[in-house]
Amino acid sequence: MGSVGLGRRDGSSVTMEVHVRPGDAQRTLRAEVLAGLCGERKPRELSPRWLYDERGSQLFEEITRLPEYYPTRCEREILLAHAGDMARASGADTLIELGSGSSEKTRLLLDALRETGRLMRFVPFDVSEAFLRQSAEAVASEYPELHVHAVVGDFGRHLGRLPRGGRRLVAFLGGTIGNLKPPERARFYAELAAGLSPGDGLLLGTDLLKCRKRLFAAYNDRAGVTALFNRNVLNVLNRELGADFNPEAFEHLAPFDEENEWVEMQLISTRPQTVLLRALERYVNFAEGEVLRTEVSCKFRVEQVEAELAAAGLHLVERWTDAAGDFALSLARKR
Template identity: 75%
Template sequence: MIYLWREQRTGVTRQQPVTVDVHVRPGDARRALCEEAEAGLCGRPKELSPKWLYDERGSQLFDDITRLPEYYPTRREREILEARAAEIARVSGADTLIELGSGTSEKTRLLLDAFQEAGQLRRFVPFDVSEAFLRSAAERLARQYPRVSVHAVVGDFERHLGRLPRGGRRLVAFLGGTIGNFKPEQRAHFFREVAEGLEPGDGLLLGTDLIKCRDRLFAAYNDRAGVTAEFNRNVLRVLNRELGADFDVEAFAHLAPFDEEHSWIEMRLISLREQVVRLPALERFAHFEEGEVLRTEVSCKFRPEQVEAELAAAGLQLSSWWTDAAEDFALSLSFKR
């Protein structure tokens, strides 16, 4: 059963109230972590969802990653938005912008500004799993865009897409190449859920990282400064803190090779020795052989025809396709057929 809380706060510095819908109950995240850790750490092959990488420390490390010279996706996507935001607003015709996995909505401000300048933005819906973070971001956005209604939704886009606010002509933005963290069957399910929630005229703005030189892909996820390695190993600290585990963080090496068969970067933590890790919250132990791999993330890379085919299979018609000058990254706009 999902519980829903809704509240509105009105401040003197803005014209519109902030609405916050909460679909995540206290303790949901820890229960989910326990379930996944038991399934993903106590057998073989070992694997965790990438969402556990993003605690406060992990989010800061990822922000640091986006500024590294080797890591191109964030810069390339921003380049597209700077050049095409006005066109996206015009072609979409939307008056409501919904951002999945909104975070700070830093890049989305380019869209918000373009929609506002076009005189068509009435509502912004940031959607994220962190309630405290989202509330803070929503309040800040409401102050910056006083004529826009901000309706924040605290939820998991793997479970709560059906809870997105209805009404108006909506554009759902899923940026940053996050769709690449989904394996093919997960992507198909995600696209179907998005399509089922759209009305005629609603659209999906999707960010996808494109296939490119393998050396550049490897460098982007194995930076010389070791920031990505620290980001990857941070998930072990999350497990130590949340589950009382006793991972020796330095006993795992980071490696993120490109898997040619699946066309994805695979983030790995490799056990440097045979070891047994206690998981007190689960009353279990995780056994690692020397050289055994714990997969923490995949990051799929795409070809244009693949993106179009996967959208079409879910009932979404590709309308527009934009890339940066180097054709490293793409934004696509599709509508429900």
């Protein structure tokens, strides 16, 4: 793995650092399907990362615009109102964003940090090299004074490869932290904190616990877009593993699990069926009513977020919510 610097005519610079090898995604998918679908695990389970192929990403963009789906609007409301406060409180000269580096919320943070007069570097971090190259170039064109240091990596494996130096603010937005179950979250926080220097910060987006009817509506929309999004993962398995899933033979449901306080995205087999995974030379039998879990989305209490961060040595500086109190952005700092 290595890095390459790309000079630009406008004077800005882009560095690409790649830690994902060709074939990594395919190897990971095979390993996860063997463990989650072909093993003894119940319910059968896939990582939510496989929901986001090109079609899945398009469907998710549609979801964010649905009237029932509040998180994207709430986070944007917070950033519009408080990005300047976040920039000043962080004291950062470097913004690191885990996930997409092309969205409006990235620009809101970059603009706010630029207003402080300290911003020098932007580090977008994503698993897709093609997407990251495109988005890094776009940011560099819009912010010619900025050094863009893009890192192609998996935040489950490569957090230790984040570029060092300066005073860094790591943004992990969109409520994506909720896709990690408690043990996975603890490992994530610990690994991230281990790579931070004293004074570095984390800006974390979390969806807060709320009325169960609203939660159900957000993940079971009347237009059926979330159902299409969920079933699309079966198309991914068909394409990547030569499987013969019939997506229409699975029903989408996303109930709230009171014990774990998470929304659980499920695909439920509507009849007894056997699926062939040609690339793995395996068959998988589904009973009628059997569940395949494709995602969990944890919902948080504010005191829970603070405690989990503190356990990793990240201490809360400030917290902001939207007017309705549906979503929170928390700024924590390593001492």
